Amino acid sequence: MSDRHPPARFNAARYCLGAHAAARPDKTALVMVGGNGETTRLSYGEADRAVRGIAAGLLELGLAPGDRVMIRMGNEADYVLVYFGALAAGLVALPSSPQLTPAEAAFLMENSGARAVALAGDCRIEPADRGDRLVLGPEDIARLKEHPPLADYADTAADDPATLVYTSGTTSRPKGVLHAHRTIWGRRPMLAHWLGLSETDVMLHAGTMNWTYTLGVGITDPWAVGATSVLYNGPRDPAVWPRLIAEHGATIFAAVPSLYRQILKYGDLRGHDLGRLRHGCTAGEALPTDLLEAWETATGKPLYEALGMSEVSTYISSGPTTPVRPGSPGRPQPGRQVAILPREGAPEPLPPGETGLLAVHRSEPGLMLGYWNRPDEEAQVFRGDWFCGGDLARLDEAGYLWFEGRADDLMNAMGYRVSPNEVEGVLAEHPSVAEVGVAELRVRADVSVVCGFVVLQPGTAPDAEALLEWCRERLAAYKCPREIRFLDTLPRTPNGKVQRKRLPEAAAA
Structure with missing residues (x-):
């Protein structure tokens, strides 16, 4: 085994907690600072004990290795403990944002086939969306932390699934990115x-x-x-x-x-x-x-x-x-094995100075296992032995990377990748909207926001605030457009496809 690759048997939670809990149990692992001045501290020994208790409790509730545990909680210490508890039990943790609407959360639960949901704070799920899933509230999580702990972390393989993260893709719905325990290595x-x-x-x-x-x-x-x-x-x-x-x-x-x-x-x-x-x-x-x-x-x-x-x-x-x-x-x-590949043709790395698709070799231990139940999209991002995420870039003679834009239309909103398809799908449902395109709009030299470019139904008065409020009720805050621009027509290709990159230009004309 080289240092680049983890041992064949590898558990990410044990890697982060096991040795430190044994060697320095009293050392502070986590400090949670509240806005009211209250501070919660967890030592490595306390974190290790709580994580193994949660792991044992989840298994006792009937969850089996590989089952998904969705975490729908605010910014609190229990979020971390449930996350690592799922990994410690050989389950798959599904971290989610408290900003998600109930409908968005319901999609993640259904799409992932989550067997359990850890719920706290202002987060909720609708009773109709619960199904037969276990719903664990704050009192349940408190009991799990006190449960007799697992004697040891699950004996998982490095390639066993550990985390399922949902991110915006090229369709109107987020896609799940499945990672193995080796990702932490x-x-x-x-x-x-x-x-x-x-x-x-x-x-x-x-x-x-x-x-x-x-x-x-x-x-x-x-x-x-x-x-x-x-x-x-x-x-x-x-x-x-x-x-x-x-x-x-x-x-x-x-x-x-x-x-x-x-x-x-x-x-x-x-x-x-x-x-x-x-x-x-x-x-x-x-x-x-x-x-x-x-x-x-x-x-x-x-x-x-x-x-x-x-x-x-x-x-x-x-x-x-x-x-x-x-x-x-x-x-x-x-x-790391990183290369710049030509946009088309054989996936042979380009020399320094040439622009192409930024790629990472599939032997990279931090690379995902794949997209959850989306083999078609998975096939699109691999070219031979290389994973291409859609960024256009070049490497200079000294090895430094320089961006040249994106090969697709994914937007960057507050550090999150947001699919324009998802935002367009919500805006298109508004009764006053005839057509819509969504793209980034530059509002300052270094600041871009998500913007909806809307063609209204005949006889409808423009009301940007009403459309923004419509989105706020249906999308997580970071996905919501910050601006609405009204257009007479959307720029399109000869085949009728909306040219998102031309939308800001059309609005300024």
Whole structure:
């Protein structure tokens, strides 16, 4: 076995908790900071005990290895414990966003065939959607944590399914991305080459737990090395982050670029001691060069960018071993097999400087097992031995990646990939809408929002707010358009297909 590949028998939860709970049971693993000042702390020993209790309890309830457990909860410690508890039992965890509407949640439950749903906070499911699934509320989860624990983590294979993450695809419905236990092993190159993470670190992540960026960088990676993870569950005030960095002695801070910009605008960076902070990390959106310069000028701390996607671990980055080049997310991390392929023809890697499809070799341990029950879409993203996610890019002579756009129309909204088909499907159901196209609309030099471009039914008055409210009732907040533009006609190809890339241009005409 090379260090690049995990052992044949490998359990991701054991990898993150088992050895640390034995070697340092009293060390703080997780700090949950509430908006009211209340703080919850879990040691590695406590987390290990609760996770194995949840695992044993889920199995006793009749769940079998491979069954899906959907997590529909807010930003709380139990989210993490149920997630790792499912993995510890050999079940498949399905993290979901509390922003999902009941209808969106019902689709995930039905499509995944979830056998159980962990439910807390303001999240709910409609009684008609429950079926014969187990629904575990806060009291049930509390009992599971106290259940006599499994003697050991499940003896899973590295390729056994562990996590099912839903992401926007090229159809009107989200698609499930199925990952194996080995995916967590596949994150190892980023620990040194992007995060610079070790057991002495305190990682403060600004995201919510339902996001793979937070579950990965905010919790999984710190736990994999025995570090401390700090998360925040209070009002989303950008001014709070400098205070949290200082109060908790964060050595690494992770967020999306737009939040760094808000911190610079609204946060009191000089009023708090950031002496322990070594650097910031960012992903989910491209990092504008002016923001990079502004952050480094204001804090004296470097900012390291990375590129990843739902189908594969973060695999390109700058970091302690890779100097930052403004405008580029960095280089492939050591051990990664990354190439640029021609858009058509044989999948032979192109030389430096040529633009093509960004690809990752299928031997990458962080690569997904596949799309859940979507073999046709799965076939479309593999070309020979390479996985192509749809990004157009080039690699320069020094190995740095430079983006040249996307080969498809997927949008980036607050770091989430959003399918225009899904948003269009909702808007098209409104009685005043005759035709609709959805695309990103640039509202500032470095900010784009999801925009609906609408042709109204004859005799209908334009009412942007009514259409936005219609979407808010039917879509998660991050999927909702922020703008509506009214057009007389939509730009189309000779074959009648809407030209989404021309929609902003048509609205400006």
